[in-house]
Amino acid sequence: MKILTADHVLPITGEPISRGAVAIDGEDIVAVGLANEIRARYEDVEVTDFGKAAILPGFVNCHSHLEITAMRGSLDAVEHDFRSWLLKLNELRAAMSDEEIEEAAFLGAKEGREAGVTCFGDVGRSGHAGLRAMKRAGLRGILFQETEFSPDNRTAEDDFKTLIAKFEKLQGEATELVSVGLSPHAPYTVGSMLFEMIAQFSIINRVPITIHAAESANETELMTRGTGFFTEVYERFGVEWASPHCTTIEYLERLGVLSARPLLAHCVEVTQSDIERIAANGARIAHCPKSNAKFGHGFAPFESFLDAGIAVGLGSDSVASNNLCDIMEEARFASLTARNRPGSERFIGPREMLRVATLGGAEALGLNDKIGSLEAGKKADLAVISLDAPAQNPIGDVEATLVFSTSGRDTIATYVNGKPIY
Ligand SMILES: [Zn+2]
Known part of the structure; x- marks a missing residue:
């Protein structure tokens, strides 16, 4: 057993605790509370005191x-x-080379764990690279095996077989910490038949899926009117693809994909009725505001997702577009841009943002029975963030300090399943 203490412990499902402690037995959290009480309850257990720092559930990317x-x-x-x-x-x-891709993926996973990220929902076309990176870094996560460019229904059967073969091979490398899902990439690269097959497979075999959905105006133009940039690509490659003449979310619902409760990445181009469909189906959202901004894709109606009761987590998207894997920075950016967006409805404050960055992400990945908050019975996945820098002081409100004055680089320790991985 071990006890970790710090000036601030943030369970997320309860109020922040001053001079708090987390007691860990093996992989599990067994108690969270005031440091003096926890120490009295578990005598002769080794205590690590992080001092002027905050202990919170590990961030979920x-x-x-x-x-x-x-x-x-x-x-x-x-x-x-x-x-x-x-x-x-x-x-x-x-x-x-494949080896270079794998080595770089590991460095990405290392970057995450050094920024307090304990869990990834990672999308990979080669699959093995991200999965092995998470395993080697000691992280928790789901690797979603992505489809190749397969918009044509004429090749759907073969495309499905190829995908499932890759998926089954990857499953052989899965562990208790890192599991495997599927990612039909996007409505413009996956044909309607392939989408239906993947959705059925997901529902029958309880395999999680994630999709890039409603990301850009180009996608909306293609889906609702059948025109624009993507049609030129189809013509060039001789692809048969018919526009459904509806929004991406309506299309996914029509194909039965929303009933598989997919994790939808982006959802920038969504209407109020799309949001209701997402909520009604229990689908979830990965909000990636920095990536959306970098591409000039616009603003996802973030507070409407939260107000509709949808499970929403944060995603860095790739560092090739972000260019960081820093969920605290993502949270800060999400809050500020939601505040300043034309038509913005309300301020999403630091308490709500920290919830999205941890428990919200766990819910989005369907892992909230195990992780996302500091509670007895959950796995001991946590981040310890130093609060000692001049830019973080004085600390009037520890949640505001974390969201508005802290960087992933202030992380001093990361634990997964009770084991220090950084
Ligand atoms: Zn992406």
């Missing part, structure tokens, strides 16, 4: 692409529109 970590900083010279970014990305990727 519910949308990342660890396998393209090496491309950070190499894509900023391109005009940040999605098309030129993607073309340049593919060019850089083709120049790298």
